Amino acid sequence: MKFERSLDLLQVHCQGEIGRVIIGGAPDIPGATILEKMNHINQVDDSLRRFVTFEPRAHVAMTTNLLLPPCRADADAAFIVLQPDRAHPMSGSNCICVVTALLESGRVRMVEPETTLRLDTAAGLVIARARCKNGRCLSVSLDNVPAFALALDAPVRTTAFGTIRADIAFGGVFYALVDVDQIGLTIEPANARALAEAGIAIKSDLRGQIDIHHPGIAGLDEVAYVMFRAREGGGTIRTCTTLKPGRVDRSPCGTGSSANLACMFARGEIALGGLRTSCSIIGGTFTAEAIGETSVGPYRAVLPRITGSAWVYGREELRLSPDDPFATGFALSDTWGPQVGDL
Known part of the structure; x- marks a missing residue:
């Protein structure tokens, strides 16, 4: 080029x-x-x-x-x-x-x-x-673009952790969202290396286990990132997105927060107008708000609003x-x- x-x-x-x-x-x-x-x-x-x-x-x-x-x-x-x-x-x-x-x-x-x-x-x-x-x-x-859950609590066979459960959702890219307690870790700076390696390994394990495609966007047909999450008080979700080849997102992750909002919306855990705070591994925050509802192909979708600073x-x-x-x-x-x- x-x-x-x-x-x-x-x-x-x-x-x-x-x-x-x-x-x-x-x-x-x-x-x-x-x-x-x-x-x-x-x-x-x-x-x-x-x-x-x-x-x-x-x-x-x-x-x-x-x-x-x-x-x-x-x-x-x-x-x-x-x-x-x-x-x-x-x-x-x-x-x-x-x-x-x-x-x-x-x-x-x-x-x-x-x-x-x-x-x-x-x-x-x-x-x-x-x-x-x-x-x-x-x-x-x-x-953001419409976010939707492709699968909730999908069983995923992993090499290191046995069978775990993951939500597969789209928030601008596809995510596998995993409750972090399933891998025996907490989301904190001292665990960043272990979280990164676990997330990249799970991303590799996912290949061929779940059929992934976006109904309206050609080429979006794989999980881009594994995001670990943990619920905290006051509706805050602590997040840790893992990125290939092996690191963690320093931010609370806007597309991942949108994907997580879609999962909560699909479960009835948040209604239109509801807000959640996403908190990163180093304490930075985004707010995620459900501002509307739509559909993407056969999937019920939420319209997310993500707010943060740069x-x-x-x-x-x-x-x-x-x-x-x-x-x-x-x-x-x-x-x-x-x-x-x-x-």
Whole structure:
């Protein structure tokens, strides 16, 4: 893939989860829709993804978001989530990073006290409402794509933990949601390595056990992440999403919180207008609200609203030298985890 000799990025994090945003220098990606562009990256040419997500230009606990012109007339901007394993259609924390970057860099005009943006993603249209003051984006509320439960309490045979129960749900990508007490751990920083390895192992165990497909989006046919969860007082859900090749999400995870909201909605544990707080492994929080009901194919779905905050903390330029021996990057298991060879 050919692109300019340098890429311009804003450094942004959402509740501790790094979601850099490419704001200049990226190449055009073939495709008539953002979904087609994402599939091109995954199926045809992943050199840009590897360049911005692997060492020596990145580290494992980092995502890079590719800003694109929207493909649909009713959207203001578009983006694709680039991670070490593949390009993904949607991420709540990364969407909040993108909105914050667009507004604070002046690429979209900020209107105080609230700016509304419509974002074209491979998962569908996401409407973002940013609370703004004195040139700062204080928080972002995402009206996410419809979320639905594919299976509740599905038995999953695992190598390390025997048969466990998991909810399979879509919140922008597909999740397997697992009550963490089934694996004998708690969600806390000291257990991050063990949680990451357990989640990646369970993701591997899931292959072939549950038929997964999105009725309206071609290519979304596998569990992207395993999210561990634990209920706490006051309706708070402590979350820990595990990402390939072997790390945990630092944020409370917006798409995972949407998927969990869909499971609670399907069980009758939350009604329209109800809110839950998602709390991350390091204590950051999102709120998840059920703002409406719809259907996705044969599935009853909830319309989730996820609210959180991000911070722009720097700017960087990535340069590619023609003689760079690591143009497509590298990864080592000392920090990237035991499944680094699968990337």
